[in-house]
Amino acid sequence: MNVPEETLSYLTALGIGFLIGIVRERLHQPGALMAGVRTHTVAALMGAVAFHLGMPIFVVALGITGLLIGVGYYRSYATDPGMTGEVSLAMTVLLGGLAVPSSALAAALGVAVAVLLFLKKPLRKFSQELLTEYELEDALILFAAAIIVLPLLPQVAIDPWGALKPFDIWKVVVIIMCTGMLGHLAIRLKGVQWGLPIASLLSGLISSTAVIMDLGRKVKQDAAMTGIACASALLSTLASLILFALVLGASSIHLLQSVAVPLLLGGLSLLLTAVALFKHHQLPLGFALTSSQRAFQLKHVLLIAFSISSISLASTWIGSVYGQPGTFISAVVVGFAEIHAAAVSISQLVKPEGAVNPLARWGVLAILMASVVSKSTLSFISGGHRYGLRMTAALTLFVLTTGIGIAFT
Numbered sequence: 001m002n003v004p005e006e007t008l009s010y011l012t013a014l015g016i017g018f019l020i021g022i023v024r025e026r027l028h029q030p031g032a033l034m035a036g037v038r039t040h041t042v043a044a045l046m047g048a049v050a051f052h053l054g055m056p057i058f059v060v061a062l063g064i065t066g067l068l069i070g071v072g073y074y075r076s077y078a079t080d081p082g083m084t085g086e087v088s089l090a091m092t093v094l095l096g097g098l099a100v101p102s103s104a105l106a107a108a109l110g111v112a113v114a115v116l117l118f119l120k121k122p123l124r125k126f127s128q129e130l131l132t133e134y135e136l137e138d139a140l141i142l143f144a145a146a147i148i149v150l151p152l153l154p155q156v157a158i159d160p161w162g163a164l165k166p167f168d169i170w171k172v173v174v175i176i177m178c179t180g181m182l183g184h185l186a187i188r189l190k191g192v193q194w195g196l197p198i199a200s201l202l203s204g205l206i207s208s209t210a211v212i213m214d215l216g217r218k219v220k221q222d223a224a225m226t227g228i229a230c231a232s233a234l235l236s237t238l239a240s241l242i243l244f245a246l247v248l249g250a251s252s253i254h255l256l257q258s259v260a261v262p263l264l265l266g267g268l269s270l271l272l273t274a275v276a277l278f279k280h281h282q283l284p285l286g287f288a289l290t291s292s293q294r295a296f297q298l299k300h301v302l303l304i305a306f307s308i309s310s311i312s313l314a315s316t317w318i319g320s321v322y323g324q325p326g327t328f329i330s331a332v333v334v335g336f337a338e339i340h341a342a343a344v345s346i347s348q349l350v351k352p353e354g355a356v357n358p359l360a361r362w363g364v365l366a367i368l369m370a371s372v373v374s375k376s377t378l379s380f381i382s383g384g385h386r387y388g389l390r391m392t393a394a395l396t397l398f399v400l401t402t403g404i405g406i407a408f409t
Contacts, residue, residue, distance in 0.1 A: 005103075010048055012103040013096040016110035017044030020092050023117045024085060035072075035085060040092045047096025058097050065093045088117060135184070141298060142177045150174060159313060169309050173301055175207055197232045197278065204236030204243075209337075210301075211236035212375050212391070216382025217297065223386065230390045231277035237375070237395070238270040240339065247340045248364070251347035258356045259364050262405025266368070269401040273394045328363055335367035336374040342367045365399070365406050372399050 021040030035043075043065065050061035069086045091113055099106035116123075153166040182199050203211045215229040245263050249256035322329060331345035346367060349360040372395040380388030 006052070009052075009100045009103050010045065012099040012107050012110075013044040013048035014041060016095050016099065016106060017041035017092050019110060019114045020044075020088060020117065023114045024088060027117065027120060035089050040089065043089055043092045044096035044099075047093040048099050051097035051100045061097075062090075062093060065090060084117070084120075088113065138177075138181065138184075142174070142181060145170070145177060146174045164309055164313055175210070177301055197228070197235055197274075200232035200236040201239050204239030208233075208236040208240035209375060209378060213378050213382040216379055216384075216387055219383040219387045226383075226386050226390065227277050227280065229383070229387060230394065231274040233379070233391060234270050234274040234277070234394055237398070238267055238274070241267050241270065244339050244343055248343040248347060251343060252350040252360075254356050255347055255350050255360055255364070258361055259406060261409045262365075262402045265405040266398050266402035269398045270394070273397065277390075277394075328359060328366075331363055332366045332370050335370035339367055339371045342370075361406055365403050368402060369399050372396065 017040040018037060021035070021037035024040065025036035046061055046065075047058070050058040069089060073083065073086050095106045095110050095113070098109070150167065150170050153170050155165060155167040157165050182203050185199075200211050200215065212233045215233050219226050219229045241263065245256060245260075248259075320326070328346070328349065331342045334345060335342040343364075346360055346363040349357045349363060376388065376392040376395055379391035383391075
């Protein structure tokens, strides 16, 4: 049965007012003077009726509501200086009016307002007790980078070869910041022992290189977590390998089928090594990082973005100079910075009828080798020799296992 549009609008307004009123009434002390279920329900219905009668009437209704709110706040200011109740009542009238032209949007916003009001205590505890000053600063930097800076950057290339696009470069910066923030939150919620591997596995789908460097920074802060950091870095590499296989399959299913077994063997090598490291390097109970607990270092992030941009520029130049033979070289060079983009390049060596060129199979291995060289180098730079040696050994085993698979399958 279809409900008339006008009836649906009034029902939505009643529901919004009722929901917000219930939340407001439950949050106040018994016996306190306040706007509860009846007031908010009537206010929402008033907004809907006023909007239906015309915009001038709706403006008058808002004015009357504002006057009543002002009088009520003046009387209760001495005992309750907060303005949440007054603002929520005004919002209820506005949402009641919005229910007339857009009942779905009004209902969604009404639920959001009710949830925010209900989460008063958890939000206050989060902002005053759980969130540190450094975390707030990092969050503001992240939001500024993603919401303010990123949309302003041009999406066209600024170099003759079409490799450097400011929008894409800054997007890498934002992604790396998000990676650091995700890992930081996981550590805060689950602790280093469990939070770090979980965050690394998820973040590896975004940028395993960024994860490895961020973990290296943590190792420099506390050498005791070298083993856990290496295990987490290998898990991020495993996630990146899975995404590499998916991109390869999307570009050329025949090439993926040709190298599926070697990639599976390499993935098992990463997983087993990570599990072994995780079991043999338990952190002491109550262990905590001794640093300032920043989610990311801005100069560290910018350095990674600069390195990736430089490598991308070099690979594009090589491809333009050497033509068709440069496809293989370009794909391998791109692999130093981004194996997923390299997967698309190397798939171009597969013939249209689906015949897999042996060069393409070995090209997959060459891309992974280039990525291993890059990751090993960055692990030494970011985490020192202990972290670098362990990462290099584990990643070398991964490449050898994959290479043996390609050679004998």
